[in-house]
Structure formats: structure tokens, C-alpha cells
Amino acid sequence: MSRAQEHRGRRTTAALVAALLVCGAPAGGAVAWADPPADDDVVAAGEAVDAARLDVAGAEARLDALRAELARAEAAVQTAAEDYTVAHEALGSARAGVREARERAAAASAGEVAARSSLAEAYRITARAETSRGPLALLAGARDVREAVEDDAARRAVDRKIAGALAVHADARAVAEAAGARRGAAEQAHEAASAEAEEAFAAAQASVAELDALTAAAEREREALVARLAELRETSVEVERERDAARAAAAEAERERAARERHAGPAVADDAADEPAPGEPPAVPSSRPTRAPTQAPAQEPTQRPTQDPTQDPTPEPTQAPAPAPTRPAPTPDPPPAPTTGVGVGTAEQGRAALAWARSKIGTAYQWGGTGNPGYDCSGLTSGAWRSAGVWITRTTRSQYEAVAKIPYAQMRPGDLIFWANDTSDPSTIRHVAIYAGNGRMVEAARPGTLVREVPIRWGDTMPYAGRP
Helix, strand or coil, X not given: CCHHHHHHHHHHHHHHHHHHHEEECCCCCCCEECCCCCHHHHHHHHHHHHHHCCCHHHHHHHHHHHHHHHHHHHHHHHHHHHHXXXXXXXXXHHHHHHHHHHHHHHHHHHHHHHHHHHHHHHHHHHHHHHHHCCHHHHHHHCCCHHHHHHHHHHHHHHHHHHHHHHHHHHHHHHHHHHHHHHHHHHHHHHHHHHHHHHHHHHHHHHHHXXXXXHHHHHHHHHHHHHHHHHHHHCCCHHHHHXXXXXXXXXXXXXXXXXXXXHHCCHHHHCCCCCCCCCCCCCCCCCCXXXXXXXXXXXXXXXCCCCCCCCCCCCCCCCCCCCCCCCCCCCCCCCCCCCCCCCCCCCHHHHHHHHHHHHHCCCCEECCCCECCCCECHHHHHHHHXXXXXXXXXXXXXXHHHHCEEECHHHCCCCCEXXXXXXXXXXXXXXXXXXXXXXXXXXECCCXXXXXXXXXXXXXXXXXXXXXX
């Protein structure tokens, strides 16, 4: 850096800090102090000071780090939303368990009351018989031996009825006590599930608030960094914004290409594309095999994705050429497909599920939503397949267990794509979307977004897609 540039940097930094502290100077030359600066202004001034100390490479590296931090925060929001959905479903099951346990307890209690009434009636009958026809009365009052035997048999029948009533009452009482215990356990489980759902919802809301705060802070810091780059390169802020966006898009496109090829080969973006995007004419079915072509496909659109990058970006030169992989990722053979899950949905049902999902585009994301009025990610996919006649459970993690696992190169419209924090551990799955063909998908991404159709994000995808 030249002495002139260092001087300009110090002068700019001093001006930024001074602008936050000094309201103005009256004509007499004395400084008039304004109200104390707001916390956001102090933070912005600190970020501007830090940015002014960076050179070109440092500023670009910090911009890349900001994007990575936001992507991680967005993944954390999806994870928190899925955790809430799981807790919400558990609460629903607990409520159903309480209802069932109460109904069974009421029925058992009614049965015990009925058995007690029968037992009381048997005792009353016996008491009357004992008063009028005791053992001696039976013999003294009998006209003959036959009548005495008959009366004795009747007495024994009454005794058997009493014994039976006693057994029935004992059984009914045991059933009632067991049903009462189950009811108590169900109510305790409901209380625990309710507390867990509340905690999960609070954690999810805290994740969203943290993302919002991080986004605002990142935007302020980004503006300071872009201004620093413009100063160092002696360009304009607008030029540096465009340069940074293009550099980030190129790096993300390369990461996506590498992730896509690791999972499915380059054929997925343009193979098996039998479902057109909205507004496009239907594609003519192709008989091409699904093996990967020898030529790499065109790069993905350059909009900033929301997935967590899988590799640390590397600063690009000032004039960004076509990106080249900085760390060629290994391409091991995919693990064997799990044996859990059975795909019963047909291709026609998959197209129907996709059409239903597309009809919800523009609907707001809703925590734990299944359409009243909005959807979360698994609420959208379960609703889509339910409309096609196939039940796939409710949460992303249980959906992954339920569906058949298929290679990405064999996907057809309606199949499901899953994302996880640890792709070797299905219990960390955080998101699911429905495949739309042409390398696109329909999803309810996270709180604050609408149901949308976008290009597939390949980073953090599970080793296999799912077919309901």
C-alpha cells in the first residue's frame, strides 16, 4: 500500500468515527456535543475502523467469512425449525394419548361400577335366601329328599353366582386401576411434551432473532468492507458491490458443481427433466441413459444461495476469470442404499404431488404448518404426497426413514431431497424439498420466506434422495 493510500485510509477512518461523535461546531468554533450515539452507530463505527485496516485480500476474505457465517446461521434456523416440528408432533401424539387414556379410564371405571352393582345384588339375594331357607330349614321344610336336593343345588348355584360376581368385580377393579395409572402417565407425558414444545419454539425463535441480528450486522460490515475495497482500488462502491457479488456467485457455483457431481454426477441438472418449470412447454421424453456426459454442464444461476458452504472460499484476483476448483473434492463411491423405507408412489403420483406443491408457491412459511394457513418444509412435502394418495409421515427425519432411497441420477419429479448437518447421521436432517425436474425443487425453506421453486442446492444433501 502506498503512503498516499495509507493517509487516505486514516483520514477516512477518522472522518467516520468523528461523524458519529460530533454533531457540529457553532460559529464561535466551540464543539457542540449531540446526544450519545446509538449502539448501532457505535458498532458500525467499530466495523468501519476494522475494515479500514484491511488490504484487498483481507477485505475479500472477511466478506467471504461473513457469507459463511450467515449460511451457518440459516442452517441453524432450519435445524431449530425441524426440532420444533418434531416436538410439536410429539405434543400432538401426547394429546391423543391423553384422550385415549381418559376414554379407557372412564370405560374401565364404568365397568367396575357395574361389576360392583352385580356383586351387591348377588349379596342381597343370598341374604334373603339365608333368612328364609337356612341349612336346617332346607331339610325341615322339604317334603322329600328330592326337594331337599333341588334346594341345595339352588343354594350352590347362588354361591357360584356370588363367586363369579366377586371375580368379575376384582377383574374390573384391576382394569380400572391400570387404566387410571395409564391416564396419569399419559397426562405426565403430555406435560413433558408441552414443556419440550415450548422450549423448542423459544429456541427456534431465538435462532431467527440471532439470524436477523447477524444479517443486519453483516450488511453494515459488508458496506464498510466494500467502501474499503473501493478506496484501495480507486473505484466506486457500486463497482465493488458488483465485483463482490460476481466473485461470490462464481465461488458458490463451483462449490455447487462439485457437490452435485459428488452425489449424482453432472447429469442430474439436465437429465430426467420430464417436468418443465412453470411457463415452459412440456419437455419431450428422452430415452437417453442416465450416465454422466463427458462435458460439464453450465454453471448454476448466480443468486446467493442460503445453504451452508462446504468449503472455505479462496480470494479471487481483481479481474475474476472463470472459477477453478481450489480444492478438488474426492469422489468416493456412494454408500450402499439403506434397506429401510419402501417406495410405493408411482411416477404419476409423483407428478400429482409436484403439481400440488407448485400450487402452494407464494404461501408463507409457518412454524409446524400443514396448511392452516402456511407450511413448514415437511408439512409441504407430506401434504403434497397425501394429495396424491400416499402417506409419508410428518417430520423430515421420519420421512427419510419411510421413503425408499434412490440415487440422485434416477430422480423423477415428486421425489424428495433431504439436507442434514451431518450427512452420515439421519438424526441431524434439517430440511426436505420436492424435486421438480430440470435441476429444480419446490420448498418451504425457513421462517420469513415463501414457498418457492428454485435450483437445487447440493451442499449438505443426504447421500440418497427419497421416493415415497
